[in-house]
Amino acid sequence: MSTLGHFIDGKLLVFEDDRMGEVFDPALGSVSSHVALASKKTVNEVVEVAQRAFEEWSNSSLSQRTKVLFAFRELVNRRADDIAALITSEHGKVLSDARGEVQRGLEVVEFACGIPQLLKGDFSSQVSTAVDVYSFREPLGVCVGITPFNFPAMVPMWMFPVAIACGNSFILKPSEKDPSASLLIAQLWQEAGLPDGVFNVLNGDQEAVNALLDHPDVAAVSFVGSTPIAKYIYERASQNSKRVQALGGAKNHAIILEDADLDFVTENLTAAAFGSAGERCMAISAAIAVGDRVNDIGKMVAERASKIKVGSGTISDVEMGPVITGQSKSRIEDLITKGVDQGASALIDGRNYKVPGYEGGFFVGPTVVDEVTVEMDVYREEIFGPVLSVLHVNDVDSAIAMINANPYGNGTAIFTGSGDAARRFSRGVKVGMIGINVPIPVPMAYYSFGGWKNSLFGQSHIHGPEGVAFYTRAKVVTQRWFASHIGERASLSFPTAK
Numbered sequence: 074m075s076t077l078g079h080f081i082d083g084k085l086l087v088f089e090d091d092r093m094g095e096v097f098d099p100a101l102g103s104v105s106s107h108v109a110l111a112s113k114k115t116v117n118e119v120v121e122v123a124q125r126a127f128e129e130w131s132n133s134s135l136s137q138r139t140k141v142l143f144a145f146r147e148l149v150n151r152r153a154d155d156i157a158a159l160i161t162s163e164h165g166k167v168l169s170d171a172r173g174e175v176q177r178g179l180e181v182v183e184f185a186c187g188i189p190q191l192l193k194g195d196f197s198s199q200v201s202t203a204v205d206v207y208s209f210r211e212p213l214g215v216c217v218g219i220t221p222f223n224f225p226a227m228v229p230m231w232m233f234p235v236a237i238a239c240g241n242s243f244i245l246k247p248s249e250k251d252p253s254a255s256l257l258i259a260q261l262w263q264e265a266g267l268p269d270g271v272f273n274v275l276n277g278d279q280e281a282v283n284a285l286l287d288h289p290d291v292a293a294v295s296f297v298g299s300t301p302i303a304k305y306i307y308e309r310a311s312q313n314s315k316r317v318q319a320l321g322g323a324k325n326h327a328i329i330l331e332d333a334d335l336d337f338v339t340e341n342l343t344a345a346a347f348g349s350a351g352e353r354c355m356a357i358s359a360a361i362a363v364g365d366r367v368n369d370i371g372k373m374v375a376e377r378a379s380k381i382k383v384g385s386g387t388i389s390d391v392e393m394g395p396v397i398t399g400q401s402k403s404r405i406e407d408l409i410t411k412g413v414d415q416g417a418s419a420l421i422d423g424r425n426y427k428v429p430g431y432e433g434g435f436f437v438g439p440t441v442v443d444e445v446t447v448e449m450d451v452y453r454e455e456i457f458g459p460v461l462s463v464l465h466v467n468d469v470d471s472a473i474a475m476i477n478a479n480p481y482g483n484g485t486a487i488f489t490g491s492g493d494a495a496r497r498f499s500r501g502v503k504v505g506m507i508g509i510n511v512p513i514p515v516p517m518a519y520y521s522f523g524g525w526k527n528s529l530f531g532q533s534h535i536h537g538p539e540g541v542a543f544y545t546r547a548k549v550v551t552q553r554w555f556a557s558h559i560g561e562r563a564s565l566s567f568p569t570a571k
C-alpha cells in the first residue's frame with residue numbers, strides 16, 4: 074500500500090516523525106493508501122523553504138510569472154483526466170463531476186494569467202506643483218491554504234493561482250481524506266517552470282494547521298471547510314495578526330414559486346440536491362414550496378430521484394457516488410431518522426442503501442423528506458449528504474424571512490417566471506451568491522466567491538478581484554521631480570497641494 078508524502082521544495086518527501094492517516098476508497102469502503110501527517114518540525118521547515126522561495130519569486134517579472142501560469146494552464150488541461158481519476162478514487166464523486174471541478178479550477182488559472190492587467194496601479198500626474206502620485210500592489214509573503222475534502226482540486230485552485238500570480242509563495246494543506254490531486258498538481262507546477270519552494274503541499278491534520286496558524290512567517294491564511302473550524306481558524310489566525318479569509322458551511326435554500334416551470338424545477342432541484350451526493354457547499358438542501366400549486370414538488374423530485382443511478386464513480390453511467398466516510402454515512406442516516414421521528418415524511422429514503430458488488434461502500438441513496446419545519450434537526454444541521462428537505466410557506470416574503478433567519482448565507486436560488494419576484498428576492502436575502510432559475514450559482518472566476526453570516530469569516534471573498542486584493546497590499550508613492558529646487562523653502566505646516 075502506498076504512502077502519500079509531502080511536496081516540499083520540489084521534492085516528494087516523508088519524514089521520520091510524520092504520523093500516518095488512512096485514505097479510503099469510499100466506493101469500496103476500504104483503505105487505499107496512507108498519508109503522512111506533518112509534525113510542527115516539518116511545518117517549520119516548509120515555511121522556511123517557502124519564505125526563501127518568496128524572496129526570489131516576488132522579484133520575478135510579470136511576464137515571467139505569466140509564462141509559468143500559461144504553461145501550468147496547459148499542463149492541467151492536458152492532465153485533467155488524470156486529476157479527475159485521482160479525485161474519484163479518493164472522494165468517490167463520478168468522473169464527469171470530478172472533470173467539472175477541474176474545469177472550474179482551471180478557470181481561476183486562466184483568470185490569473187491576466188495578472189499584468191489585474192496588478193495595474195493608478196497614477197495621478199501633477200497633484201501639486203511638480204508632484205505626482207502613483208500606487209501599486211505588492212505580494213504578502215508566505216500564504217497558506219487549508220482546504221476541505223469535497224473539492225480536492227477546485228477549492229485549492231480558488232486560492233493558489235491568484236496567490237502565486239501576485240508573487241507570493243504558497244503552502245497548501247489539503248484535506249487528509251483525499252490528498253492525491255494536490256500532489257499531482259504540485260508536480261505540474263514544477264513542470265511548468267515554477268521555481269521549487271514557491272508551491273508546496275503539506276499533508277497533515279490539526280497539528281500541522283495549528284503550527285501554520287501560529288508561525289510568525291506565515292502572512293495570510295485562506296481556509297475553506299466547515300463553520301466551526303472556519304471560525305476557529307479565523308480567530309486564531311487573526312490573533313496572530315495574519316490576514317485571513319475563512320469560508321464555512323452552508324444550508325442553501327431554493328424557493329419555488331407558483332409561476333415556475335415545474336418540470337424544469339424538478340430536473341434542476343434533483344441535480345442540485347444529489348449531484349456529488351450532496352457534498353457540495355452550494356448543494357440545495359432545503360426547498361421552500363410557496364403556494365398550493367407547488368405542493369407536490371417533493372413528490373416530483375422523489376420520483377425523478379428514484380431513477381438516479383447510484384454506484385462507483387468510476388463506472389461511466391453512474392450519476393451519484395458514495396459519501397466520503399463511514400462516519401459521514403452514519404451521521405447523514407441519523408439525521409434522516411431524526412427528521413422522520415420529529416414528524417417529517419420520507420418520500421424516498423436512502424438509508425441502508427446497498428450497491429451490488431460494493432457492499433462495503435459508504436453509500437446513502439437519494440432522500441427527500443417532506444413537511445419539514447425549521448425546528449427539526451434535519452433542517453437545522455448542515456447535512457452535507459444526498460438529502461433534500463421540503464418546507465411549505467404561503468408567500469414569497471415568508472420564504473425570504475425563513476432564509477434570513479437561517480444562520481448560514483452561502484448560496485440560494487429562486488425558480489420563478491416573475492422578474493419582480495426575482496428582484497425582490499435578490500435584494501431581500503442576506504446571502505452571498507444568488508441564482509435566478511439557476512440552482513447552483515457558483516460565480517465565474519472573474520467574480521469573487523463567498524457567503525455571508527456563518528458561511529464566511531473575514532472581509533474578503535475568494536478569487537476574482539477580491540482574491541487579488543487579499544493576496545496583495547498597496548503602496549502609494551508621492552514623488553516630486555523638478556529641474557531645480559534652489560530657493561524653495563519647506564513649510565513646517567501639514568502638506569497641502571499647491
Ligand code: NAD
Nearest residue numbers: 220221222247248278279282298299302320321322323354
Ligand atoms: P473540515 O472543516 O472538517 O476540514 C477542512 C480542513 O480543516 C481540512 O484541511 C482539515 O484537515 C482541517 N481541519 C479539520 N478539523 C480541524 C481542526 N480541529 N483544527 C484544525 N484544522 C482542522 O471540512 P470538510 O469536512 O473537509 O469539508 C466539508 C465542509 O466544508 C462543509 O461544511 C462544507 O459546507 C464546507 N465547504 C464550504 C465551502 C464554501 O465555499 N463555503 C466550499 C467547500 C466546502
